Amino acid sequence: MRTEAAELVFDEATKVYPGRESAAVDHLSLTVPAGEICVLVGPSGGGKTTALKLVNRLIPLTSGDIRIDGTSILEQDVVELRRSIGYVIQQVGLFPHMTVEGNIGTVPRLYRRPRSWIKARSAELLELVGLDPSYAKRFPAQLSGGERQRVGLARALAANPPLMLMDEPFGAIDPIVRARLQDEFLRLQKEIRKTVVFVTHDVDEAIKVGDRIAILREGGRLAQYDTPQQILEHPADEFVAEFVGRDRALKALALRTLGELELSPATEDGLPRLPADTSLRDALALLVAERRNALLVIGADGAPLGVATREDLLA
Amino acid sequence: MLASLFVDAFRFIPDNAGLLLNKTAELAELAFTALGIAILIALPLGLWLGHRHRGLFVALAVSSAGRALPSIAIIGFFVAILGVGFWNNAVALVVLGIPPILTNTFFAVEGVDPDAVEAARGMGLTEEQILTRVELPLGLPLILAGLRIAAVFVIATATIAGIAGGGGLGEIIANQAAYGLPGVLAAALCVSAVALLTAAALALAQRAAFRRMAPTA
Amino acid sequence: MTGWRLADGGPVIPNFGHGSECLRDNGWLCTSWVRQHWGDILQPALVQHIELTLIAVGIGFAIAFLLALVGFRWRVFDPPLGAFTDILYTIPSIALYQLLVPVTGLTVTTIEIALVSYTLFVLYRNIVAGLRAVPPEVLESARGMGLTRRQTFLRVELPLAAPAILAGLRVATVATISIATVAAFLIYYGLGGPIFDALGQPDIFRTELLASGGLAILLALSADALLALLQRALTPWSRLR
Numbered sequence: 059m060r061t062e063a064a065e066l067v068f069d070e071a072t073k074v075y076p077g078r079e080s081a082a083v084d085h086l087s088l089t090v091p092a093g094e095i096c097v098l099v100g101p102s103g104g105g106k107t108t109a110l111k112l113v114n115r116l117i118p119l120t121s122g123d124i125r126i127d128g129t130s131i132l133e134q135d136v137v138e139l140r141r142s143i144g145y146v147i148q149q150v151g152l153f154p155h156m157t158v159e160g161n162i163g164t165v166p167r168l169y170r171r172p173r174s175w176i177k178a179r180s181a182e183l184l185e186l187v188g189l190d191p192s193y194a195k196r197f198p199a200q201l202s203g204g205e206r207q208r209v210g211l212a213r214a215l216a217a218n219p220p221l222m223l224m225d226e227p228f229g230a231i232d233p234i235v236r237a238r239l240q241d242e243f244l245r246l247q248k249e250i251r252k253t254v255v256f257v258t259h260d261v262d263e264a265i266k267v268g269d270r271i272a273i274l275r276e277g278g279r280l281a282q283y284d285t286p287q288q289i290l291e292h293p294a295d296e297f298v299a300e301f302v303g304r305d306r307a308l309k310a311l312a313l314r315t316l317g318e319l320e321l322s323p324a325t326e327d328g329l330p331r332l333p334a335d336t337s338l339r340d341a342l343a344l345l346v347a348e349r350r351n352a353l354l355v356i357g358a359d360g361a362p363l364g365v366a367t368r369e370d371l372l373a
Numbered sequence: 374m375l376a377s378l379f380v381d382a383f384r385f386i387p388d389n390a391g392l393l394l395n396k397t398a399e400l401a402e403l404a405f406t407a408l409g410i411a412i413l414i415a416l417p418l419g420l421w422l423g424h425r426h427r428g429l430f431v432a433l434a435v436s437s438a439g440r441a442l443p444s445i446a447i448i449g450f451f452v453a454i455l456g457v458g459f460w461n462n463a464v465a466l467v468v469l470g471i472p473p474i475l476t477n478t479f480f481a482v483e484g485v486d487p488d489a490v491e492a493a494r495g496m497g498l499t500e501e502q503i504l505t506r507v508e509l510p511l512g513l514p515l516i517l518a519g520l521r522i523a524a525v526f527v528i529a530t531a532t533i534a535g536i537a538g539g540g541g542l543g544e545i546i547a548n549q550a551a552y553g554l555p556g557v558l559a560a561a562l563c564v565s566a567v568a569l570l571t572a573a574a575l576a577l578a579q580r581a582a583f584r585r586m587a588p589t590a
Numbered sequence: 591m592t593g594w595r596l597a598d599g600g601p602v603i604p605n606f607g608h609g610s611e612c613l614r615d616n617g618w619l620c621t622s623w624v625r626q627h628w629g630d631i632l633q634p635a636l637v638q639h640i641e642l643t644l645i646a647v648g649i650g651f652a653i654a655f656l657l658a659l660v661g662f663r664w665r666v667f668d669p670p671l672g673a674f675t676d677i678l679y680t681i682p683s684i685a686l687y688q689l690l691v692p693v694t695g696l697t698v699t700t701i702e703i704a705l706v707s708y709t710l711f712v713l714y715r716n717i718v719a720g721l722r723a724v725p726p727e728v729l730e731s732a733r734g735m736g737l738t739r740r741q742t743f744l745r746v747e748l749p750l751a752a753p754a755i756l757a758g759l760r761v762a763t764v765a766t767i768s769i770a771t772v773a774a775f776l777i778y779y780g781l782g783g784p785i786f787d788a789l790g791q792p793d794i795f796r797t798e799l800l801a802s803g804g805l806a807i808l809l810a811l812s813a814d815a816l817l818a819l820l821q822r823a824l825t826p827w828s829r830l831r
Contacts, residue, residue, distance in 0.1 A: 116733060138736065145735060147734070149727035151725070197827040210731075437814045441811050443772075443782075443803055444771075445772050449788065449799050452789070529682050532685070542682075546688070560685065564682050565682075569677065
């Protein structure tokens, strides 16, 4: 088992379903650097999920190639390939007849890991995904939707795969829990640094979790592949601009924090105070709500760092 | 040997068409009378219990007890009470036919989506209207499945009634001495045909009920 | 009215034993008779009945399981196999026994063949339905995790179908206990023996009928409860849904 993250390359990857004329994924070429999260996003019919399932060969490629750390997926044994890739889906697909620990231990058991190893690994993973170790003996039917998805994530991580595929993992979860799971997933990713391919239809989720975003349009063609910032500020064409939304300027603000601005020295008293890690979007919202023109940015220790004006935020 | 038996049986059928028709009619009369009475008792009871979400224990007990009853002992029991004839067998078959109808009807109505029932109540339907316009149509496929099980079982068991003076095809089947093995086989084929035709008719009704519920499926 | 049993016609050997008052009145349940004939009539019949049932359900399960594997793996075979078990089920047992006699004679084997063919109906349906009911997302994640087809079957599909399979086993066992009483139409064997014996008396012997019929019901209910407990023990997760 490799433990470090792997580089993933789509090379002219194409899928045409039998009996269909147009392609579901059309000559898709992109590189996901090791340890980064690549979000596949686009309207339905854009082939996001198909592209994802090409990687672990749940759907066979029609033409082109996909390489993991330089090795073509076509040259590997399909079962070994799948065991070396973490796979998380929207409906989770936990095995209802196994406990949480049994679910997490599925792939390690196939590798004949000893029971004690599995027990320890499952406890470690539960903690990693923010669940109490006492969950190990529960059955999936005894978990909430959010808890099930956490277990699904832990199960996918069990064999420490260098690559994770996640197909709308938070799609079926209510917005409040979803936001929390997204935050925890990002915190987790900072620790484990996997290469992740993440499918969603939600642009905001893509912007939030993606290091890079690949926007696919109808017919499975790549419209743009770039960082969230670049996509929001410089959409490649009308389609991308339309897809990311008319409020893309506001969304771009959400990606930057007050700490990234050049601040002017504090001169005025009584300004609203905000910590440096506040997003520009939230800061602007506060200024609008309080009808103010400037605010005082403070550091983690509470010491004032400087003043930011409305103009600074929107510059 | 088996082949020649079938040949003889198929020869028996046209040679004794009148007898077989007569006995099939007797069997059908007995089985369908019993089935009708079983429906009249079990269907309203199952609907009512299911609608009130009461009597889960009764439904489960009736279902396992119903399967546990040895048909020959039940038939014998009613011979002991009612003597030999039509009604001892009919009553025994009613007793044997009730359980599948009652349990399936109960679970059909009990399992109807509570949101649909609440919506109906919210729209001002009376309890009776909820039962007849919401729960009954939604539970119909499962109810018909219960009827099918009961029908096949009652028809097959009605032949046993033949040895308890119930007449019908069972009389031929139980009297190899008089009709020979080909006669037994011919009569058995008639029983299977009645059972399969009844089951097929109810299966068609079941499919139609399903289709009405999910037109796209 | 024809005779109760296939070989009826010979002299009826009465089972009245010492004629107590209850027996002379042909009472519904004369405990003296039950006590007196527990050892020579009821208990042996009960043991034979249990044997009949265990063998029939065991062999029936093995055959149904193989048929279900075929019907599950190759969908085209499912409708004909289902129809085949349906048709077997509609053949009246007293006819089937007689049809088998020329081949296997007046033996327990004849009874078992008939009983086995009746279990297939319930078992086949339940096993196939149970295997089919595994949710698609569970199968997808199994495949995505790199389980082979065989591993998916043994570790996911089969255990998930266990509640449905055990439920089928319950119904089949109870039904077999009930149907096996008719076997005595052919030869004196199992609890049907004393039942047919009682029916063969000029004025139905009520105590024997009720005692042996009651034993059959008790046996069926005990088997049902026992299998229900087994179901709970083997699939603790299935009650959570």
